[in-house]
Amino acid sequence: xxxxxILIVEDDRSLARVLEYNLTNAGYETxxxxxxxxxxxxxxxxxxxxxxxxxxxxxxxxxxxxxxxxASEATCQTPILMLTAKGEExxxxxxxxxxxxxxxxxxxxxxxxxxxxxxxxxxxSPARQSGTDLITCSGVTIDxxxxxxxxxxxxxxxxxxxxxxxxxxxxxxxxxxxxxxxIDAALGADTLVLERTIDVHIRSLRKxxxxxxxxxxxVRGIGYRFRESS
Amino acid sequence: xxxxxILIVEDDRSLARVLEYNLTNAGYETxxxxxxxxxxxxxxxxxxxxxxxxxxxxxxxxxxxxxxxxASEATCQTPILMLTAKGEExxxxxxxxxxxxxxxxxxxxxxxxxxxxxxxxxxxSPARQSGTDLITCSGVTIDxxxxxxxxxxxxxxxxxxxxxxxxxxxxxxxxxxxxxxxIDAALGADTLVLERTIDVHIRSLRKxxxxxxxxxxxVRGIGYRFRESS
DNA sequence: GGTAATTTTAAGCCAACTTTAAGTTTTCTT
DNA sequence: AAGAAAACTTAAAGTTGGCTTAAAATTACC
Numbered sequence: 001x002x003x004x005x006i007l008i009v010e011d012d013r014s015l016a017r018v019l020e021y022n023l024t025n026a027g028y029e030t031x032x033x034x035x036x037x038x039x040x041x042x043x044x045x046x047x048x049x050x051x052x053x054x055x056x057x058x059x060x061x062x063x064x065x066x067x068x069x070x071a072s073e074a075t076c077q078t079p080i081l082m083l084t085a086k087g088e089e090x091x092x093x094x095x096x097x098x099x100x101x102x103x104x105x106x107x108x109x110x111x112x113x114x115x116x117x118x119x120x121x122x123x124x125s126p127a128r129q130s131g132t133d134l135i136t137c138s139g140v141t142i143d144x145x146x147x148x149x150x151x152x153x154x155x156x157x158x159x160x161x162x163x164x165x166x167x168x169x170x171x172x173x174x175x176x177x178x179x180x181x182x183i184d185a186a187l188g189a190d191t192l193v194l195e196r197t198i199d200v201h202i203r204s205l206r207k208x209x210x211x212x213x214x215x216x217x218x219v220r221g222i223g224y225r226f227r228e229s230s
Numbered sequence: 231x232x233x234x235x236i237l238i239v240e241d242d243r244s245l246a247r248v249l250e251y252n253l254t255n256a257g258y259e260t261x262x263x264x265x266x267x268x269x270x271x272x273x274x275x276x277x278x279x280x281x282x283x284x285x286x287x288x289x290x291x292x293x294x295x296x297x298x299x300x301a302s303e304a305t306c307q308t309p310i311l312m313l314t315a316k317g318e319e320x321x322x323x324x325x326x327x328x329x330x331x332x333x334x335x336x337x338x339x340x341x342x343x344x345x346x347x348x349x350x351x352x353x354x355s356p357a358r359q360s361g362t363d364l365i366t367c368s369g370v371t372i373d374x375x376x377x378x379x380x381x382x383x384x385x386x387x388x389x390x391x392x393x394x395x396x397x398x399x400x401x402x403x404x405x406x407x408x409x410x411x412x413i414d415a416a417l418g419a420d421t422l423v424l425e426r427t428i429d430v431h432i433r434s435l436r437k438x439x440x441x442x443x444x445x446x447x448x449v450r451g452i453g454y455r456f457r458e459s460s
Numbered sequence: 461g462g463t464a465a466t467t468t469t470a471a472g473c474c475a476a477c478t479t480t481a482a483g484t485t486t487t488c489t490t
Numbered sequence: 491a492a493g494a495a496a497a498c499t500t501a502a503a504g505t506t507g508g509c510t511t512a513a514a515a516t517t518a519c520c
Contacts, residue, residue, distance in 0.1 A: 003267060004290060027265050027289035118291055133302060145302070147406035147449050159477055160451030187478090197479055199497065220487070220496065389466060417467090427468055429508065448508070450476075 003029040004121065007048040009039040009065065010083070011057045019052065022110045023117075036060025040068055043075050045181050047171075050121055052113075053100070054083045066100055074172055079120040083108075137173045138215055138227045142166060151209060161187060162205050165198075169216065169226035178223040198223070232363050232374045233259040234351060237278035239269040239295065240313070241287045249282065252340045253347075266290030270298055273305050275415050277401060280351055282343075283330070284313045300329035304402055309350040313338075367403045368445055368457045372396060381439060391416060392435050395428075399446065399456035408453040428453070 006023050010016040011034045023030045031046055033039035035058040043051060051069070055062035062082060069075040082103040102116050133144045141150050142163075149156045149166065158166065164186040169177065177185070179195035186201075187193065202216060202224055209215050215227045236253055240246040241264045253260050261276055263269035265288040273281060281299070285292035292312060299305040312333040331353075332346055363374040371380050372393075379386045379396065388396065394416040399407065407415075409425035416431075417423065432446060432454055439445050445457050 027267055118288075121291070121294070145304075145406070146404045146455065147452055148404075161478070163451075193479065194481095196481090196497090200479075200499090203498070203500095218497070391467070423468065424470090426470085426508090430468075430510090433510070450507070 003027065004050075005029040005031065005046065005048045006117070007031045007033065007039065007043055007046065007051045009033045009036070009051065009057060009062070010054045011035060012054070015054075018110070019113075022114070023052075026114055034058070036062065036065045039065050043069055043078065044072065045177075045184060047074060048078065050117060051078055051080045052083065052117070053080050056085065074175060081113075081116055081120060135170055137170050138213065138229045140166075140170060140209065140215060142170055156208050158205070158208065161201055162208070165201050166205060166226075169224065173226045174228040176219040176222045176225040182223060233257065234280070235259040235261065235276065235278045236347070237261045237263065237269065237273055237276065237281045239263045239266070239281065239287060239292070240284045241265060242284070245284075248340070249343075252344070253282075256344055264288075266292065266295045269295050273299055273308065274302065275398075275411055277304060278308065280347060281308055281310045282313065282347070283310050286315065296330055304405070309353075311343075311346060311350060365400055367400050368443065368459050370396075370400060370439065370445060372400055386438050388435070388438060391431055392438070395431050396435055396439075396456075399454065403456045404458040406449040406452045406455045412453060 004027075006028045008016060008019050008023070008030055010019060010032070013034075016032055016034065020030050020032060031042055031048060033042050037059045039051075039053070039057070040060070042048075053062050053065060057065075060068075066080055066082070069078065069080065079101040082100040083106055084103050085106050101120050104113055104116060135142050139152050143149070144167070147163070149158055149163065165182060168182060168185040179198045182198050183191055183193060183195070187197075206216055213227065217225050217227060219225055234257075236258045238246060238249050238253070238260055240249060240262070243264075246262055246264065250260050250262060261272055261278060263272050267289045269281075269283070269287070270290070272278075283292050283295060287295075290298075296310055296312070299308065299310065306329075309331045310329065312330045313336055314333050315336050331350055334343055334346060365372050369382055373379070374397070377393065379388055379393065395412060398412060398415040409428045412428050413421055413423060413425070417427075436446055443457065447455050447457060449455055
């Protein structure tokens with residue numbers, strides 16, 4: 001089972017570093033965004049289990065980020081913990097109405113923050129799907145524990161990259177991923193390869209899964225998506 | 231009968247030490263995890279006969295640990311005894327609904343804890359699978375008591391490391407273990423060796439078990455798994 | 461304390477996998 | 491319908507990871 005992951009959205013470098021350090025120390029996997037636009041992209045790609053969101057951030061402010069995350073299916077359930085400066089109480093109210101789950105007023109103690117995070121994670125936990133070990137969609141089953149894939153009961157043999165690619169796609173059926181997202185998620189965020197590499201992996205996945213059912217669909221100009229059931 | 235094993239999940243060091251001491255004294259083999267994530271990993275790897283689980287632990291709290299253990303096949307039967315602080319009664323209710331089998335309220339006497347453990351183990355004993363001393367899969371039988379392995383009745387001579395490695399693999403047929411898990415489980419969690427060491431042990435295991443049946447399968451990019459009986 | 465057994469490291473090889481590259485087809489635009 | 495852009499296909503080059511062996515290091519046993 002993967003580590004619980006938290007996306008930190010904070011433009012103040014030093015505070016960001018403190019948060020990163022403490023959350024990592026507490027055993028979470030962390031991602032960091034320093035502006036609102038990146039926060040939305042990262043949240044959609046990585047599907048963190050929780051988001052710590054500063055209100056005052058560049059490009060797109062915290063409230064708008066909140067609203068956009070709530071508006072898209074993939075992230076509408078993710079708990080959001082807002083960081084607000086003292087005196088921005090009206091913002092807190094707006095924040096709640098836009099879907100923030102809790103807020104902490106700056107300055108705050110790390111201990112309190114960790115506690116709030118734990119509470120939020122627990123409250124939300126039954127809905128967690130991202131960490132599921134066994135997923136089936138459109139007749140395809142992927143098992144992270146056994147590291148096996150089958151179609152209608154028939155085992156399908158995949159290479160490691162194909163496995164991770166399928167795993168990424170099938171976890172959000174119907175969602176279109178662009179090639180750079182797929183590279184990040186399936187090949188590793190630090191991998192430096194041509195985007196066309198993804199095409200080749202998709203090609204072999206399609207070959208192995210059979211192309212009749214159109215399980216992996218091309219989204220022209222964007223990338224690919226896995227077919228939704230029904 | 232091999233020793234009954236108990237996984238203690240407790241982040242308070244001093245309480246953990248007390249529990250470890252008393253349970254060991256009472257004749258159990260103990261494992262210790264100090265956070266929820268590690269608890270899940272250890273439970274899946276070691277398959278203890280019972281889990282003593284504190285509710286308030288870092289990373290993933292007790293209730294979520296409970297839920298995740300119940301959700302995966304390997305651990306869904308393992309009895310869980312929850313430790314809760316006084317006043318967390320609502321958590322107890324949730325705990326039961328998530329599959330805890332009993333709870334003890336802190337502070338508690340060791341005597342009471344031992345009694346509850348005994349009750350749970352007894353209640354569950356016919357169903358005990360994880361701690362079984364004799365396992366057969368795909369024609370291979372491994373006996374923890376006699377410390378013997380046989381194939382189709384023919385005795386097979388294994389070294390201690392080979393034995394522990396096979397024991398780990400065969401207890402969860404089909405599950406892919408990565409090399410670091412195998413090092414933890416078969417060579418000891420504190421062993422510092424190259425991952426390639428596992429390859430060499432696997433090689434000799436395969437030689438001794440015969441390679442025709444593909445009993446030990448390679449999972450490229452991950453590690454190894456034992457063949458499921460089908 | 462010496463010998464045997466076991467475990468671990470190390471190195472070369474090979475097969476499997478990944479990535480690139482280049483030509484071809486499809487799809488969109490005008 | 492022609493041209494451009496994107497995606498598809500294929501094959502070959504590049505890379506990685508697992509296998510095998512042998513030798514070194516460690517541990518267990520007389």
